[in-house]
Amino acid sequence: MAMNSYFEHVSYEELREEVKYVYQSDNRPWIIGYSGGKDSTTVVELVYEMLLSLNPEERTKNVYIISSDTLIENPLIKIYLNKMNTMLGEAAARDGLPIKSCMVTPEYNNTFWTNIIGKGLPTPRMNGTFRWCTDRLKIKPSADKIKAIIAEEKKDVVVLLGVRKAESIARKRRIEGRELANRMLNRHETIQDAYVYNPIVELTTEDVWTVLLEHNSGKTPWGSDNSELVALYSDADSGECPFAGMSNSGQTQSCGQSRFGCWCCTVVKDDKSLNGFIKAGHRELIPLAEFRSWLMSIRDVDEYREKKHRDGTVYADKHGNKGYGPFTWEARKLILTKLIETQRTLNYELITLDELRAIDEIWDRELDLSRRVLVDLYYEITGDRLPWDSYKEPLINSDTVTSIQQMCEEYDVPDELVRNLILSVHQNKNYSNPKIMRKDLERLLNQQWLHFDLLREIDNADNQTGA
Structure with missing residues (x-):
């Protein structure tokens, strides 16, 4: 009623x-x-x-x-x-x-x-x-x-x-x-x-x-026309705006029930607003809908997810296996690649230079010994150099990185651990107090993901003793 x-x-x-x-x-x-x-x-x-x-x-x-x-x-x-x-x-x-x-x-x-x-x-x-x-x-x-x-x-x-x-x-x-x-x-x-x-x-x-x-x-006091707003709501509702007298449907309830959400929202299964715009004729938005569907599809794919949290802690799923953590670095590089490609297709900014710089700083701090992955990826896709590209110098040259990876494989040492230790030493090298570096190295060596199997064995033994 x-x-x-x-x-x-x-x-x-x-x-x-x-x-x-x-x-x-x-x-x-x-x-x-x-x-x-x-x-x-x-x-x-x-x-x-x-x-x-x-x-x-x-x-x-x-x-x-x-x-x-x-x-x-x-x-x-x-x-x-x-x-x-x-x-x-x-x-x-x-x-x-x-x-x-x-x-x-x-x-x-x-x-x-x-x-x-x-x-x-x-x-x-x-x-x-x-x-x-x-x-x-x-x-x-x-x-x-x-x-x-x-x-x-x-x-x-x-x-x-x-x-x-x-x-x-x-x-x-x-x-x-x-x-x-x-x-x-x-x-x-x-x-x-x-x-x-x-x-x-x-x-x-x-x-x-x-x-x-x-x-x-229908005119606003600042000079716009609200018919433009009606058109947006109408398009978000797939071009059907059932105002009395404004459609042939015979309905009298108002349009505008759609909420204009983020184009890549993964909280809803179907983005009715984005799909409505596309159905109403804004076919230039199709690449956004395709990217959104792909992004949702990889969320819980095993190969794209770490088996630990960002702080190194681990939890067991209902099957006793390591539960999911963040996206892997490979997955993040893939997401960025597809996002920049989509941006070029639309000729509309989807990720800002400031965001790219912030991501680059995170990768340098946590992942990238070469310090070149993001800027080189951007150049390969766009043919353009980022403004800070020329300032990016490798922390360790590529031959040394390759040698480290080979030694890690030979001695069965997680290359991620070695990489994290190198990055930690680099970030803490200018502190005069050696305790700061020692504390950070101890933190990395004692992270839960490195000792998950041992901790699980101890846990199982405790449970059996308790039984």
Whole structure:
């Protein structure tokens, strides 16, 4: 059964007056989380128009509009979001509004590709038991920016979010559970000195589209046309947007149920948004869908996974064998190769130079005695040299590396252990205190993966004695 429209009882102008009341109630700066979607766009429109309605001397505090770029956004959405951020900044300057629009990204040593290709972190799971991506790529960058604003402004802040009770029953309960009696603001769940205001919490999906398409003839106060947003939602739904009067399906419920996720998301089995764009005619995105399917297919392939964690610890699976750890170095090189090839096919940046540099530094520190693997791989695929290519000199020449590998095989010593010892000595050689190097070497020699069989024998013996 359809929910009653909020605007059956309250007008858009009255909602805007509420926003104005909250804005003028204190001196706390506002921060709007803007994703470019229908809900956050509605919030930004409300606030922008509210500020326009004020006299200049009444615009007493800043409004920060923060967008999050995970660096793996769907290209169509990223282009649109960048465009909106630019238009918002230019329009606010033109209209004399205290709006500051910015885009936040993860730190380059903690992006999706740096974690997977650099550190070998397995891709997030569909069942949610290993979903490390949301916090690192989206939540932390935005939270860090909010904390920076709090420090700069030296005040508490109010964060405006485009969440609505109508979105889901679970979300409705979470929202109601955080509401403070007789107040419009909730304490932020994780950020001290921050409160949350949800101005469109009572709106239905149909109400949101009413605001975006009927108010001001679908034009935003910063100069864009919301029909472009409708087109994005329509394409994400495979080109079928069942607005009343907008399709031949006869349906009256709104489109826009799709969420614009990361193009390489491995948390869902089928990326309905990406597939929808392709079905709607954006065939240039096919290589992204193909790469995503391949990346998901290699996650639990034995040859692509280490049998230890990054810290050298090991666990036994249900069959008593070593369980999976990170992607192997060979797998990481393969993922990077296919990613750069896909990037060349699309002629669209999928991995930034800063991420490549961060990955190269990780490989130099943990894996690469030649210190040339990444830059040479990039050159072989693209024909271009990375900006730091000429500075890359081998730690040990290739003949010595080959000799080390041969001796390791001859004396049955793990070549990975020898490589790690060499890298450790190199990284600690400038410390004046020899205890630092000795401690690190002892750590490497005592890692669990080297003694797994012995530890298992001891464990089995203890179990038999106990029995």
